[in-house]
Amino acid sequence: MAQPSNFDPSNPIPNEEISLEKLERTPDQERTVPDGNHPANQEETQSLGDESPDKEHLQRGVQQAQAITAAWSKKSLLLAYAGIFLVFYVNSLQQQIGGNLTAYVTSSFYQHPLLATTSVMSSIIGAVAKLPIAKIVDVWGRTEGYVLMTVLTTVGLIMMAGCNNVETYAAAQVFYWVGYDGILYVLDVTMADTSSLKNRAWLFAFSTCPYIVNTFAGPAAADQFYTHSTWRWGFGTFAIIIPVVCTPLAVIFTINRRKAIRLGYVPKTRTGRTVKESILHYAIEFDAVGLILISAAFALFLLPFSLASSSAQEWRSPHIIAMIIIGGLLFPVFMIWEKYFAKVCFAPFHLLVDRTVLGGCLLGLILFISFYCWDIYFISFLQVVYGLSIANSGYVYNTYNIGSCFFAVITGFVIRITGNFKYPALAAVPLQMLGTGLMIYFRQPDKDIGYIIMCQIFIALSGGTLVICEQMAIMAAAAHYEVAVVLALLGLFTSIGGAIGQTVAAAIYTNSMLSALLEHLPDDSKSQASAIYSSITVQLQYPMGSPVRDAIIRAYSDVMRKLVIASVCFLPLAFVFVLMWKNINVKTVKQVKGTVV
Incomplete structure (x- = not known):
């Protein structure tokens, strides 16, 4: 099925929705991409009516997903x-x-x-x-x-x-x-x-x-x-x-x-x-830094609550106390990293x-x-x-x-x-x-x-x-x-x-x-x-x-x-x-x- 070579994934072909009551599709014939004034290109992309970003701003995986839905058959x-x-x-x-x-x-x-x-x-x-x-x-x-x-x-x-x-x-x-x-x-x-x-x-x-x-x-x-x-x-x-x-x-x-x-x-x-x-x-x-910080924060803060009873000194154990304190401190560290340092x-x-x-x-x-x-x-x-x-x-x-x-x-x-x-x-x-x-x-x-x-x-x-x-x-x-x-x-x-x-x-x-x-x-x-x-x-x-x-x-x-x-x-x-x-x-x-x- 022929398709125009200048297809734009951020502005694809009109919807071909397959109804749940009856599967239907337009005949297998060459489709043309409407111009920018066509109503199909003016559909909302979200509830607030914001426009989707231009093609160059869409990430590769999103472009591929949009292109596949345009290219594949029923x-x-x-x-x-x-x-x-x-x-x-x-x-x-x-x-x-x-x-x-x-x-x-x-x-x-x-x-x-x-x-x-x-x-x-x-x-x-x-x-x-x-x-x-x-x-x-x-x-x-x-x-x-x-x-x-x-x-x-x-x-x-x-x-x-x-x-x-x-x-x-x-x-x-x-x-x-x-x-x-x-x-x-x-x-x-x-x-x-x-x-x-x-x-x-x-x-x-x-x-x-x-x-x-x-x-x-x-x-x-x-x-x-x-x-x-x-x-x-x-x-x-x-x-x-x-x-x-x-x-x-x-x-x-x-x-x-x-x-x-x-x-x-x-x-x-x-x-x-x-x-x-x-x-x-x-x-x-x-x-990667934010990922490590937030993982360590949750792990160190939450695990002691289930491990304390198995420790010799229970809640008085130094390592239990240290895990809770360090885990708690890592949360603000994570927020500071995200606000001021993370690109x-x-x-x-x-x-x-x-x-x-x-x-x-x-x-x-x-x-x-x-x-x-x-x-x-x-x-x-x-x-x-x-x-x-x-x-x-x-x-x-x-x-x-x-x-x-x-x-x-x-x-x-x-x-x-x-x-x-x-x-x-x-x-x-x-x-x-x-x-x-x-x-x-x-x-x-x-x-x-x-x-x-x-x-x-x-x-x-x-x-x-x-x-x-x-x-x-x-x-x-x-x-x-x-x-x-x-x-x-x-x-x-x-x-x-x-x-x-x-x-x-x-x-x-x-x-x-x-x-x-x-x-x-x-x-x-x-x-x-x-x-x-x-x-x-x-x-x-x-x-x-x-x-x-x-x-x-x-x-x-x-x-x-x-x-x-x-x-x-x-x-x-x-x-x-x-x-x-x-x-x-x-x-x-x-x-x-x-x-x-």
């Missing part, structure tokens, strides 16, 4: 989405299996209390990696970022399969979560590049549907790995599967990018920089001036803090208190995944029809508070497990709504060339929220569980408290109904109550952050052009 678009959903499916299956085996990994090293601590570090590194990843996909390209994230995920899985201590496992978690979150982030950006704003909520929600499909397959597979093989193969198997599954999508994007280059949509440029100059350039472009700022502070973007990011922060306060030890609680198997505890745990993913699709349709995302979010916040608050009463051993499932359903319905609405809010408030950045900014806030929530959970668990065990265990078993505290495998060795198991259950009951109360305390702020949003109707916002959904 068939290529459909193949790309098939590849995207296949990757989502396999990643969700791996997550289901890995999540159900994690407690047994830390317990195999007699470090079950460090279940949350290992996640805190990976959450922090994963959080601050979001914005550099956004730079990678904008500066280098979507395909390059996708391939790099696939490599990191694979390396993390290999390390987890072969780890022999909790330190190696924690390091593996960092590689894995940076890569895993990075893959999902690049795919979200790709869907944003290739969809109109009014259809984007539905597509984002639909991409989570594999979590529904794998609700029963994942826990059952984890049970089979643990029972008939080993938890190591639960990770090692996917170190082989994930690269194989991720490759076809990379090939599709590479082929269509070459097509765009061949048609003259993407100019070939050479920087002329030497290797040393390139390293210095990208160190500045990715703000390229780590965080896009100019976007946080917009109240909708800031409100969406803060909502994500609060939701993740609240969620991870009660979530991180939930599977252990179900297995120990209710005597559920790995598979059955996984089914109960996945109530949230089923409900949130299912209702996210419904919310996506509502947003597509009405164009409104603010009012559904306001309606969902009280339901989130209700579901979490009820767990204070029902998450106790004397209550039927059906009530816990009921609470999970309430949280799931509201959570699925709020996640989609916050994503739509930040994307509607930004220009399309800023979508990768605002999604990364949201990912930064949610991951930091997850790290804070896990820190709160780890601090409560590590500082309360052992003392609760010593309080409730029979006198002749108190000497076993440390061993019981350190391993879920040891906890499960005591049969249901025995005095020791009953004491363990009462200890869990005491700790879980504290975790849920902490979770509820954060949620009232969610109202404030949703009210900050502008009431933008996404049906009136035009952001993308070319062959899109």
